[in-house]
Amino acid sequence: MSQARLSDQVYAGIVEIIKAEALEVGARLPSEAGLAEMFGVSRAIVREALVRLAADGITEARRGAGSFVKSRPSDRLAAFMPLAELPTTLGSYEVRFVLEAEAARLAAIRRTAVEMAHVEEGLALLRAALLSSAPAHAEDMELHRRIAKATGNPAFLLVFDALRSDIERIMRAGVDISRSRPPEVIATMLGEHEVIVDAIRAQDPEGAALAMRWHLWEGRRRLMP
Amino acid sequence: MSQARLSDQVYAGIVEIIKAEALEVGARLPSEAGLAEMFGVSRAIVREALVRLAADGITEARRGAGSFVKSRPSDRLAAFMPLAELPTTLGSYEVRFVLEAEAARLAAIRRTAVEMAHVEEGLALLRAALLSSAPAHAEDMELHRRIAKATGNPAFLLVFDALRSDIERIMRAGVDISRSRPPEVIATMLGEHEVIVDAIRAQDPEGAALAMRWHLWEGRRRLMP
Amino acid sequence: MSQARLSDQVYAGIVEIIKAEALEVGARLPSEAGLAEMFGVSRAIVREALVRLAADGITEARRGAGSFVKSRPSDRLAAFMPLAELPTTLGSYEVRFVLEAEAARLAAIRRTAVEMAHVEEGLALLRAALLSSAPAHAEDMELHRRIAKATGNPAFLLVFDALRSDIERIMRAGVDISRSRPPEVIATMLGEHEVIVDAIRAQDPEGAALAMRWHLWEGRRRLMP
Amino acid sequence: MSQARLSDQVYAGIVEIIKAEALEVGARLPSEAGLAEMFGVSRAIVREALVRLAADGITEARRGAGSFVKSRPSDRLAAFMPLAELPTTLGSYEVRFVLEAEAARLAAIRRTAVEMAHVEEGLALLRAALLSSAPAHAEDMELHRRIAKATGNPAFLLVFDALRSDIERIMRAGVDISRSRPPEVIATMLGEHEVIVDAIRAQDPEGAALAMRWHLWEGRRRLMP
Known part of the structure; x- marks a missing residue:
């Protein structure tokens, strides 16, 4: 071994x-x-x-x-994720803090109209999934991926996809945990994504980076109360 | 296509x-x-x-x-790298600025004695290669990889390795360009790596992150004079 | 003139x-x-x-x-602050984003037990003021000042005090605006300060810097809805 | 006392x-x-x-x-600065790292043609002073001040001026130390300022911030060899 x-x-x-x-x-x-x-x-x-x-x-x-x-680590986390998977899933956050904050910053500077529409659509799909009874982690992942794509730099996608299976595992747990929580938490998760997309739309690079970093930080905190 | x-x-x-x-x-x-x-x-x-x-x-x-x-883009760059490879190679820098700066920061905080020795050895190998007539890009890559490893978080290695072929291509070009340059440039490249390793040894996280970011920035500038 | x-x-x-x-x-x-x-x-x-x-x-x-x-700019802002004061007050935010985020980061690293108690007391005073009918801007200012002091570096206090009259003006407006708002806003303002102090207590430098920056960003957004 | x-x-x-x-x-x-x-x-x-x-x-x-x-602390430093002044002078660096890096970043985004000419002139005056036998700390200070002014936000000037006497003291020592050093050090100090001004001229915000931070970091290292 x-x-x-x-x-x-x-x-x-x-x-x-x-x-x-x-x-x-x-x-x-x-x-x-x-x-x-x-x-x-x-x-x-x-x-x-x-x-x-x-x-x-x-x-x-x-x-x-x-x-x-x-x-x-929260009891809910343990209920939704095998303990042996915990180290890799939590470790991916540390990379995402800098990687996705930078992607959001660059997306706000460079997004073309086409990429912006793509991001907006991603947000709409996430909103629909969160507000219905469907599981939403695929939509959550997809929105983050579209923001990475809106940087116009394929290296961000390459790296995002390398982390993909780790991120998927943690999103699935995070979303599942959240879905067994009160509606306020659902609203908070949706609101965090909206602030990120608002800043990218407003071409506010520092705001977009800060909102992304805050969202990921809060996401990790929701796993470890 | x-x-x-x-x-x-x-x-x-x-x-x-x-x-x-x-x-x-x-x-x-x-x-x-x-x-x-x-x-x-x-x-x-x-x-x-x-x-x-x-x-x-x-x-x-x-x-x-x-x-x-x-x-x-420098004429030397064109001599050492097919133009069609330029976009992916330059794009990888933008990810490296944030990814490797954060890796250096975390390495300074967490490196164990074993990881520190591993990084020091990587620097010694790069120094020997740069000061001899051997090509040095494998050693350059290896030192950066050992710093990513010293974070104690495998997600940094995972992501670094995803960028590996892009980084290798640009390092090969960068090192080749540099080797057709005067000895001062060799000394500068070596010096930049020494400052990074010094800061990790001194457990100075902000200094390590700054020195890594500066090194990568200067590396990109050396390709585009 | x-x-x-x-x-x-x-x-x-x-x-x-x-x-x-x-x-x-x-x-x-x-x-x-x-x-x-x-x-x-x-x-x-x-x-x-x-x-x-x-x-x-x-x-x-x-x-x-x-x-x-x-x-x-919000109508409420105009009701609480002469327009002629707007430029200097808003401008101070841009300095505070970097200055106070760094102060929070360093406070998390260096705060002594005495400084921590001082910060905790500042939070208790702000909480009491916000939850009662008293105006709370003096307490808000004082908590931020104690965090700057907990860096152990008097230069942060020197600079904070140079901005003091600008910050006081905007806090007075911000707090007044907030006080004519629903209790949720009061709870949010208090919660933002609690997250900052939690991170300083937990000696989490990156968390403290992020929470401070987010708090200031949200504070500016509350003035410009 | x-x-x-x-x-x-x-x-x-x-x-x-x-x-x-x-x-x-x-x-x-x-x-x-x-x-x-x-x-x-x-x-x-x-x-x-x-x-x-x-x-x-x-x-x-x-x-x-x-x-x-x-x-x-370097022996030269002790020769040029009373020990009792050391704490305040070194402490000011920590504020300057974030304050002036942000000022350089914003100057690169917003500098008008008039402000840019003002900064260029400041660099020319510093170059002339460093290359002649005149003391150069007033010119050094003035260039940094003009960059703060080019942000278009008076709060940066306000705060810079609050640190002024501390910065002046350390620049005087730093410049004096450097003047008793070989010409390479003079060239390095000048080169660092040129990189900052280049990035502001090229409207490269991240480059300007990085170059300013690197310059200040190196400046502090020159005091503590």
């Missing part, structure tokens, strides 16, 4: 510990040595998993003092 | 015109309609090519007045 | 035209020459005012085609 | 210790308690000074392990 796969298992195992032992925010995790023994792996593998848990905002390292719980 | 391929051909064709007719910076390009007729394509295809030329800093659109030459 | 004062008068005069003639979003303004004659000033003064109106998101220049209305 | 003044004295005192005891990069400073006793102040004052030393890149805090030397 590859080393990457091992650290994914340890990552999921630590999330499991946080949930099963109901560790509160601020609680201290077992030591690196303890975790290595628990999972039967080297300390280097444990360290790799801890770095990624910190990157995803689940734990926090304090120099010389160990790792602590920073936020607990 | 796909539409993407057509707009690539028009892109390369316009660069050809700029070179063959020795259009100076500030010179006006033929109109959209004129270019469409010249290349036997629709105006939508011409517009797509013009948006990407502007994105790559080669032309500049002025509302109601047409497109103008903003900077001329 | 100084040139700066003249361009302020022209700025306010153009806003007056937009309001009095009920120019819709997208409507074309009179030409530079026409405005110069109307206000009895040089075209250079008119151009200066137009650049600032565009900076504030009220108008938009299209090359070769003139200036167009991009968003109309 | 005000608390701010006390922490400035402690800041300067710690720099004195680093120099007098020739502490190398990586060396551990005395403990907070030790420093408090040494300077006869409270630990809160010592902590305030340490936070600012870390902000300025001179020391580095490691949780639970104390503070360590990260870079040593």
Whole structure:
């Protein structure tokens, strides 16, 4: 089994510990040595998993003092996504923050009338799906993809598509979680997309980048309450 | 032939015109309609090519007045890279500016001792290649890849590898161009990489991001003097 | 009268035209020459005012085609702030976007326990003021100032205080406008501040910067619906 | 004496210790308690000074392990600037990174022909001063100020002028240090300003912001080798 796969298992195992032992925010995790023994792996593998848990905002390292719980993945998340998939799906957010914010910025500067119509149509499809009982993650994905396309630079699409399966997995979970939530959350998700599209239409590059980054940030927060 | 391929051909064709007719910076390009007729394509295809030329800093659109030459691709670049490959290679820079700056920032925050040693070794290999007579683009690529890896987030590697063939093509051209240049340029390229690695070692996230962005910006400028 | 004062008068005069003639979003303004004659000033003064109106998101220049209305200042804003004060107050936002986002970022990295308690207390005071019938702009200002102080770098306070009278004027208007609005708006304003303080407490620098920038962006949007 | 003044004295005192005891990069400073006793102040004052030393890149805090030397202020700096002035002068850089980068970005978007000529003239005056034997800090300051003015937003000037005495002090030291250095450094300083002005002329907002940030970063590095 590859080393990457091992650290994914340890990552999921630590999330499991946080949930099963109901560790509160601020609680201290077992030591690196303890975790290595628990999972039967080297300390280097444990360290790799801890770095990624910190990157995803689940734990926090304090120099010389160990790792602590920073936020607990939501129970809903666990219900909709196998724990083993958590590390790759959360990790994709960190790339999307910069990648899609830049795509929204450039789309606002360069979108042609044709691309703008394409984005507007994407928003209309997402709105219809969110407001009906249909699952909406395909439409959500498609709107983000159309914004990447409106940059006029195929490299954004290339990279977006490389992340596609990770993004799809998390959108599916995010949308499913949201759909079992009250209508206000649906309205919020729709409103966030509308602000992005408004800024691209108004050719406001900084507004578009900020609105996209905020939307993704809030999306990640909705997974980890 | 796909539409993407057509707009690539028009892109390369316009660069050809700029070179063959020795259009100076500030010179006006033929109109959209004129270019469409010249290349036997629709105006939508011409517009797509013009948006990407502007994105790559080669032309500049002025509302109601047409497109103008903003900077001329270097003759050396044309000698080392088929014109038809220019659009995809230059386009990849725009993604790299945000992607690799963020990777450098996160690497400075999170790199473990093992990852740091891996990055240092990558720099040593690049230094040796640049200072000897060997081609250095494989080492250049490898150093950038190790920095992406030091983020601890595999999504950065996934995306970097998706751009890999584009980056390789441009690095090969960039390095080849540089190797036919005076030793000062070699020293500058090496120095830029050293500043990035210094900042990651010093755990200075903002410095690492800035140094990476500056390096990529200067790299693109070296292709378009 | 100084040139700066003249361009302020022209700025306010153009806003007056937009309001009095009920120019819709997208409507074309009179030409530079026409405005110069109307206000009895040089075209250079008119151009200066137009650049600032565009900076504030009220108008938009299209090359070769003139200036167009991009968003109309709210009627409520005009009721709470003399038009002549509009240019300086809106202009301060543009500095605050970068200045206070950076202050929030650094505060999240460096805040000592003492500074954190100081910020928390500032939030409690703002919450109490917003939820009671008291005017809240002094508390709003004070919370932002305490975040600037929590950077540990006095230069942030120095610069914040230089903008203080401009910020106070706009906060007073913004808070007054908001207070004549439904309770949801009050809750939103409070919520935005809570997210900023949460991120500083959690030592999440990127989250703090993003939340501050979003708060200021939304604040400006509340003035220009 | 005000608390701010006390922490400035402690800041300067710690720099004195680093120099007098020739502490190398990586060396551990005395403990907070030790420093408090040494300077006869409270630990809160010592902590305030340490936070600012870390902000300025001179020391580095490691949780639970104390503070360590990260870079040593240059001997030349000490020769040209009283140690007591060091904290305020270095602190101003952190504001300038975001403030002047944003000013350069906006200047590239909005500069009128008149403002551009004003900036070009500022560059010519700086070039003449740097290449002759005259002191050049007034010209350096003036060029930065003209770029802030070219934003068309007086709030940038207001804030720049609030930092003016701090910036002047550091420029004087920086320029003096540089003037006792080889001609390559003079050429580098001039070249950095030229890249900024080039990007503003070419209406390249991201390039202008990046070049300004790089220039300021390098300027701070020239003070702390």
